[in-house]
Amino acid sequence: MSTQQILVERFLHSWSVGLEEFCVTVEKVFTDTTIWENVGYSTTTGAAEAVEHLRKSAGRLGWTRVDAAVLVIAPAGDQVVTERVDHHLDADGQVLFSIRCASVFDLSEDRITAIREYFDTAPLVAAGAAGCIGE
Template sequence: MPTPIETVSDFCATFFEDGGRPAVRRWFTPNTRWVNEGLAVTKGVEEAIALIDGLGASMGIATVRIDILAIAADGSRVLTERLDRFERADGSEIGRAMVMGIFEIEGDKIIEWRDYFDVNAVQKFAAD
């Protein structure tokens, strides 16, 4: 069984594939909550994928590359400091955001993922 840090590291490392859809399908459960503080909350795989699809349609985001700058665990909770880079289908960058996130792990699944970031910065590059 992977450690919570290994689970989160693997999830983040593969999130760029197909906009994160395979990662969500692999590591989320039907009850996983994904909280983007100030923007959206989803529950389960299908709502998370609908959010990804919606961001693609509204902002042109094809994928997100997640660079973990720092990671630490407190039991089954994993805290990350990240640079998330939002990209178009052609690989050009739309924008980037510094993010603090917390993942709650059960077994090898993510049961909750909460991200905290400057919503204004994300809305600014979304408007460009």
């Protein structure tokens, strides 16, 4: 297993622990210039902006953690591609909504330099997040 794949797996796993654990992980593995693009939804630059967006999203949508069910993970040089289903859960562990997602992670050494995520925003709209789309 490649070190890049391990980094991405750890990154995704920290999301399932909880929002704060995930924010700490983002701060550790993002650079000041890491671009996290959620196509059709949001784009952030750097760890601080990503963490701010995560906290706003959690506050608006009510999720406290996300279980990322990885269906496919494929390292390719300095990139890792995933297909997964992200289950957004509330504080009681109930699934609020799930999003099927394909992602490309760009990595340099032990840092994530970019993430491009492609997903259908319909579950966000159904969860009442229509006002969040495009932020």
